[in-house]
Amino acid sequence: MQPKYLTLVIAAALAATSVGANASGYRFGSQSLSGQGTADANGAEAADASTIFYNPAGLSRLDGTQITAGATVVVPHSTYNDTGSTHFTGAPTNGTPAKDYAPNSVTAPSLYISKKINDQWAAGLGLYVPYGTKLDYGNTWSGRYALTNVKLESITLNPSVSFKLNEHHAFGFGIDAEFMKAELGQAVDVPGSIAALSSGAGAAQGALLIRQITALGGNPALLRSAQDAHGSNDAKDWGWGFNLGYLYTLDENTRFGLAYRSSISHQLRGSTVWDFSQVTTDPVVNQVLAAASHKVNSAALVTLRTPETVSANVFHQFDSKWAGMADVTFTRNNRMGNLDIQFPGTGEGAEVIRQQWKNTVRVSLGGNYKYNQDLTLRAGIAHDESPVQGPELTHPALPDSDRMQYSVGANWKLSPRSSIDFAYSYLDFKDAKLNYTNQCNPLSTTCTGNGETTRGVYQTHLSLVGLSYNYKF
Incomplete structure (x- = not known):
């Protein structure tokens, strides 16, 4: 299948949902349970080792060795109502309704480990999981010529260090090794x-x-009842980037954070397979x-860059019980303009995907309430x-x-x-609302x-x- 959709799927930068996320685009928005509980307003809190994702400078606030391991289960509910999808000829596609295209649930794990080396270094x-989605509309729905199924899996390894200059200033740096794998039809x-x-x-x-058809002994009458062919694609790639953090501690109750995550370049490579075997009952036809379609099995190549993000955050402890954050x-999504999809080694023309994403802003507010010594x-x-x-x-x-996000959470000390x-x-x-038209038709060469x-x-x-377990050594 045309890897064009690979770009949409991975677009990633995708700024950042779909059926497996809570940040816009395809970015999976729950990388931490402590963060999720405050709708990810906790970038300057540095409560546990998940500060590696939000602001690596926060490692300077953690003592000893700490481990945080968790998982978030996403339960989607989505309905689609077709309002007039058409063939390129203008005729209605007359497909079946889209039902049960979203999975019952999707689970994304996370793991963070921190180690204080000395008074300055950690x-x-x-x-x-930075990005993810899974949709399966089936091969007969009304929008099948745009997409039948898509699955995106990704994972990031993020080694990080922090340096505490003094009681007010701390800095952090991390390397992002990002793997993506996509399947689509x-x-x-x-x-x-x-x-x-x-x-x-x-x-x-x-x-x-x-x-x-006649010269080869086929039955041209079967053209009147011809069905769709189908294309499938899979591709994968490793990409590299970095993230930076700065934490300013005004006093024991107030701190401010800045964090930057770079864009990552990907060249997703894989294979494209076209299947015409079920179009009619006659193999010759x-x-x-x-x-005649000019579609041949080949390699697939999509080049893209994920967008960078910049975050500013604040944390304030009002009293012994209440804290606000x-x-x-800001996500620079406009890197994802129109995309050219290539089919290396074939004469098949590239496909241009009109995307033209805009930059976005996410704003979150959160708070903690210390109910007692064991429960926050x-x-x-x-x-x-x-x-x-x-x-x-x-x-x-x-x-x-x-979208709006509403979150609640709790931390319970076991020991x-x-x-x-x-x-x-x-x-x-x-x-x-969708009103998307592909500007190339199947008769074009x-x-x-x-x-x-x-x-x-x-x-x-x-x-x-979500649920996570935290342990301090």
């Missing part, structure tokens, strides 16, 4: 192509197909149609912008929209050395695409439930 290692509009070649300007080419994160309660609220600019640039691989964190978040998305228009409305909300 080090740590983070392992977490798409129908090929054979029925629409045959309809376009049955009359008018395409009649001569249609007549040639019939002669070729299928063979001729496959040759806030975070503002958390809560937070956040507003997150979608990088998608409008219905004409919204694709079924990323039915994203602005002086161990504790558990719990967090629950509810994400309420605005309706996402200079580019790749079905030329489809996918029109519909998504209604989505997510629940995230």
Whole structure:
């Protein structure tokens, strides 16, 4: 399948949801249970080793050796109502309704380890899921010419160090080793192509197909009942980046943080496979149609850069029980403009994906309440912008929209050395409208695409439930 959709999927920068995340784009937004409980407003808190992700300078505040291991389960609920998807010819696609395309749940793990080396230096290692999604619409839904299924898995290794200059200033640095793997599928509009070649300007080419089928002993009458072909793609890559942090401690109750995470360049390489075997019951007809499509099994290549992020945050301890915090994160999504998808070693034209993402801002507020010596309660609220600019640039691989996040959480001390964190978040998305048209049709020899228009409305909300275990040596 055309790796174009790989870009959408991995776009990553994707700024940052879909069915496995709570930050906009494809970025998985829950890398820490203590963070999730405050809607990720805790960048300047540095409560545990997960500060490696939010602000590595926070390692300077942690004593001894600490381990935080957890997992977040995402439970999505999403419905899609088609409002008139069409073939490139303008005829309705007449597909089946999209049902159960989102999984019952998706689980993402995280692991952080920190070590205080001396009064100035500390080090740590983070392992977490930066991006993720999984959607399976089936091969017969109304938007099948845009996408039938997509799965994105990723993981980041993030070794980090911090340096405490004095009681006020601490700095952090980390290296990001990011792995991505994607699988996706798409129908090929054979029925629409045959309809376009049955009359008018395409009649001569249609007549040639019939002669070729007849000469090879096939049955051209089966063209009238031809079904879709299908394409599938998989690709993977390692990419490298870095993150920086700065923590300013005003006094024992107040601190401010700044954090930067760089973009990461990826060259996702894999394979593309086209399947015309089920178009008709006649192998000869299928063979001729496959040759006429100019689609051949080949390598796949997508080059992209994830966007960088900049965060500013604050933490203040009001008294022995109450603490408040806030975070503002800017994501430079406009790196994800139109993308050229290449099919190395073939004569198949590249596909241009109109994406043109916009930069986004996420704002979150949170608080802690120390109920007693063993139990601390958390809560937070956040507003997150979608990088998608409008219905004409919204694709079924990323039915994203602005959303609100409401979170609660708790930390319960099991002993002086161990504790558990719990967090629950509810994400309420605005309706996402689609009116996306692929500007290349399957009869073109200079580019790749079905030329489809996918029109519909998504209604989505997510629940995230997480649990982590913390231990201090």
